[in-house]
Amino acid sequence: MLYRMEGIVIRGTDYGEGNKIxxxxxxxxxxxxxxxxxxxxxKSRYSSLAQPFTHGDFSFYKSxxxxxxxxxxxxxxxxxxREGLEEAAYAAYAAELCDRGVGEEDAGGFLFHQLKACFDALAEGKDPQIVIRAFEMKIAGIAGYAPLLDECAGCGRTGVPFRFSPGAGGALCPYCRGKDPYALDLSETAWKLLRLFAGLDLRRLGQINVKDALKNELRLAMRKWMDHHxxxxxxxxxxxxxxxRLAERIDSDMRAPRADRPAEPE
Structure with a gap:
């Protein structure tokens, strides 16, 4: 039977003599x-169509x-x-999350549009760390592992300071913190951004300027969440x-005072 459908290439594997799956x-x-x-x-007519991240219209026979x-x-x-090292790293991660992090039954239209929006944001030069943290939250939600962020995962309390616990299911209030001694103590701004990511359609993501320290909080929180679930x-x-880690080290070195640099007059 002949099918025709829109799609985004999320994985490619060499197959046989010059072919690709x-x-x-x-x-x-x-x-x-x-x-x-x-x-x-x-000289393949369709080599470019098989490139990673390509968004195309595909017509294929399938039995x-x-x-x-x-x-x-x-x-x-x-x-x-594909041409920029940083852009390729983030796009490859987003594509592999779709390939391996989401089951066939959950790979629907919403995931497609979120991945396309992620690629659009990366191509437009939006902060890749913010884009990918928001996309990780989309993957967590689609896979059925969205964290509780507005109430305690242990008792349901609201309006109190929380810690972030992947093991307990999200926010933990002061009364339930004993359930996870390794829960993360996040800044209030980090909590606000996590809540924003949870409810955000990536097609509406604007430019968000975030300090490096806050990016590191978000990266640690989402990495622990994704690894656990x-x-x-x-x-x-x-x-x-x-x-x-390399980018963080370079940024830290650039901001650190140099021993051979004369002190500025007061």
Missing amino acids: ITILTPSHGKQGIVVKGARKP GQLGTLNSGEIIESYRAL LGLKLKSQHFLDQWE
Whole structure:
């Protein structure tokens, strides 16, 4: 049977002599695996359509688990996300989260539009750490692991200072903190941003300017949450962790006073 659907390439694997198997995330048919014949050959007509992050229109025959590409057209190549090291790191992480963090039954239109919005935001130069933290919250919610942020996960109290506990399910009030001695003590601004991410449609994400210390709070909170509830060992995550630690170290070195720099007069 011949199918035609919109999709975003979230994974690609070499297959046979010059072919590729791609996985596309679609708004109407979840994730679809498609063989693109000759995709790795220099003169391939559809090599660009099989590139990571490509948003396209795919026409393919399918009778079993995999389809075979018949024709296709690029809607948005997201070339900039493949050419920049930082952009590629964040986009690859977002794509792998969709591929491995969300089951087939939950890979619907909302996930498709959130991934596309994530790619759009990265391509537009919005702060990638903020974009990806918001996208992680979307993945957590779609996968069924959204944290409780407005009331205590232990007793339901509201309007009190909270700590953030992945193990307990989110916010913990002072009376329930004993349930998780390792719960994180986050700033009030971090709590506000986590709540914003939880309710935000990424298609409406504006430019958010956040200090590095706050970015680190959000990164730690979401990483512990994702590790506890999804438990994924992602190749892209390992690289992204190294990248963010390097960026943090460079920024810290740039802000630190140099011994050979004369002190400014008072």
